[in-house]
Amino acid sequence: MIRTVSTEEITKHIREMCIEANHYLSPDMDQALKHAQDTEQSVLGKKILNQLQENLAIAGQEMIPICQDTGMAVIFAEIGQEVHLEGGFLEDAINEGVRQGYADGFLRKSVVSDPILRENTKDNTPAVIHYSIVKGDKVKLTLAPKGFGSENMSRVFMLKPADGIEGVKEAILTAVKDAGPNACPPMVIGVGIGGTFEKCALLAKYALTRPVDEPSSIPYVKELEQEMLQKVNRLGIGPGGLGGTTTALAVNINTYPTHIAGLPVAVNICCHVNRHVVRTI
Amino acid sequence: MDKHISTPITAEITKGLHAGDYVYISGTIYVARDAAHKRLAEMLDEVETALTQEERETLKRGEPVKKITDALPFPLENAAIYYMGPSPARAGRPIGSAGPTTASRMDRYAPRLLDLGQKAMIGKGKRTQEVVDAMIRNHAVYFAAVGGAGALLSKCITHSELVCYGDLGAEAVLKLQVEEFPVIVVIDSEGNNLYETAIQEYAQI
Numbered sequence: 001m002i003r004t005v006s007t008e009e010i011t012k013h014i015r016e017m018c019i020e021a022n023h024y025l026s027p028d029m030d031q032a033l034k035h036a037q038d039t040e041q042s043v044l045g046k047k048i049l050n051q052l053q054e055n056l057a058i059a060g061q062e063m064i065p066i067c068q069d070t071g072m073a074v075i076f077a078e079i080g081q082e083v084h085l086e087g088g089f090l091e092d093a094i095n096e097g098v099r100q101g102y103a104d105g106f107l108r109k110s111v112v113s114d115p116i117l118r119e120n121t122k123d124n125t126p127a128v129i130h131y132s133i134v135k136g137d138k139v140k141l142t143l144a145p146k147g148f149g150s151e152n153m154s155r156v157f158m159l160k161p162a163d164g165i166e167g168v169k170e171a172i173l174t175a176v177k178d179a180g181p182n183a184c185p186p187m188v189i190g191v192g193i194g195g196t197f198e199k200c201a202l203l204a205k206y207a208l209t210r211p212v213d214e215p216s217s218i219p220y221v222k223e224l225e226q227e228m229l230q231k232v233n234r235l236g237i238g239p240g241g242l243g244g245t246t247t248a249l250a251v252n253i254n255t256y257p258t259h260i261a262g263l264p265v266a267v268n269i270c271c272h273v274n275r276h277v278v279r280t281i
Numbered sequence: 282m283d284k285h286i287s288t289p290i291t292a293e294i295t296k297g298l299h300a301g302d303y304v305y306i307s308g309t310i311y312v313a314r315d316a317a318h319k320r321l322a323e324m325l326d327e328v329e330t331a332l333t334q335e336e337r338e339t340l341k342r343g344e345p346v347k348k349i350t351d352a353l354p355f356p357l358e359n360a361a362i363y364y365m366g367p368s369p370a371r372a373g374r375p376i377g378s379a380g381p382t383t384a385s386r387m388d389r390y391a392p393r394l395l396d397l398g399q400k401a402m403i404g405k406g407k408r409t410q411e412v413v414d415a416m417i418r419n420h421a422v423y424f425a426a427v428g429g430a431g432a433l434l435s436k437c438i439t440h441s442e443l444v445c446y447g448d449l450g451a452e453a454v455l456k457l458q459v460e461e462f463p464v465i466v467v468i469d470s471e472g473n474n475l476y477e478t479a480i481q482e483y484a485q486i
Binding site for chain 1: 301303316365366367368369370371374377378379380382383385405406407425427428429430431432433435436449450451452463465467475476478479480481482483484485486
């Protein structure tokens with residue numbers, strides 16, 4: 001059965017999601033930050049985690065964005081193949097939602113129209129949109145505004161098959177060590193393993209939208225996530241990069257089949273303001 | 282150690298600050314980030330090409346040159362520059378969310394501004410050796426504010442006004458009044474670096 005969804009409705013949801021994501025963290029992130037307050041060993045680190053809690057409270061109560069870098073809007077649009085979209089062009093509808101959300105929510109406009117000419121578009125569009133056609137008759141929208149302090153510290157490694165899982169571990173540790181204080185730790189680390197050059201980057205980005213308390217369903221990947229979280233937290237970087245035992249809140253890893261000759265690995269680092277809002281229409 | 286300081290930030294003040302100190306700043310600070318630094322540098326390039334031989338030598342000695350001081354949009358002597366681009370203010374608030382941005386993107390420009398009298402930088406993240414050398418040479422400090430705590434830091438800002446480059450939007454130069462604005466000395470005027478020492482303390486691998 002074909003189900004009709006209006007693109008106007010999509011605009012309305014994206015607008016609300018932009019505002020929600022920038023003022024409230026999801027319950028899993030909230031929980032992870034509170035847990036870190038209990039376990040952090042450094043006195044200064046604890047003080048910073050307390051400030052982050054205070055910051056979240058102010059953000060929600062007074063509607064001041066959690067972070068001034070309200071990000072470039074990254075949107076995963078998963079569209080059921082039985083959905084018929086009615087109204088204007090989908091991409092325009094999504095960008096209109098971003099435009100309205102960033103204006104009405106007093107969010108920062110951080111997008112420039114060209115990477116070299118660098119003129120601000122003044123409405124935070126265009127968004128970065130990843131479409132996929134899925135089974136069913138629903139539209140699932142995931143909005144993840146991405147700040148660039150941490151985005152700039154993200155990496156792609158084209159490893160050799162012989163590098164194996166040890167190579168993957170080394171790549172993750174290298175990216176986190178290089179990021180250090182720049183990525184606003186405690187961070188969330190999204191990792192993509194496999195696919196092609198661009199597929200692994202997309203896997204890593206999508207991994208960041210998975211709740212931090214939800215491990216991978218693949219047993220060895222789940223183990224790798226836990227091991228890497230421990231290893232990363234032994235680096236000593238700590239909250240704010242000022243030393244401590246909480247460098248990351250979670251390592252989320254997604255995998256995909258790859259070529260006999262390759263082992264692509266992407267590490268997409270996100271700060272503690274790991275924003276994601278999901279809605280299904 | 283907790284310390285409370287007021288602007289202007291003189292060499293007297295910076296000499297008493299050490300990596301690891303928790304500092305509350307009150308007074309006036311200026312806001313500039315990537316695009317504003319680029320414009321400042323371009324403006325300085327232009328002014329410097331028009332200097333006389335005598336003025337060039339004065340500049341080399343680290344003494345003020347009137348042509349440069351007059352051209353600057355705000356006084357750099359003993360100034361603190363906050364690397365930041367705020368979100369828009371809601372009605373009744375001086376500013377929106379206002380946390381630090383990554384300082385390393387300003388590394389290319391910072392030594393020149395430090396040589397012209399700037400005494401404090403507020404940002405987050407690592408700096409290059411060139412910046413640290415310029416800090417030591419000029420008795421300057423680098424403070425980190427907590428990255429991603431923009432709502433909390435916004436509450437310590439009581440007034441904000443545009444200084445210049447309004448067309449840059451979130452990257453315009455602003456003059457802020459702050460009260461007990463919380464920062465941590467990461468690199469002090471002797472070059473001691475908290476990022477390096479504190480991480481070693483907790484590193485287990």
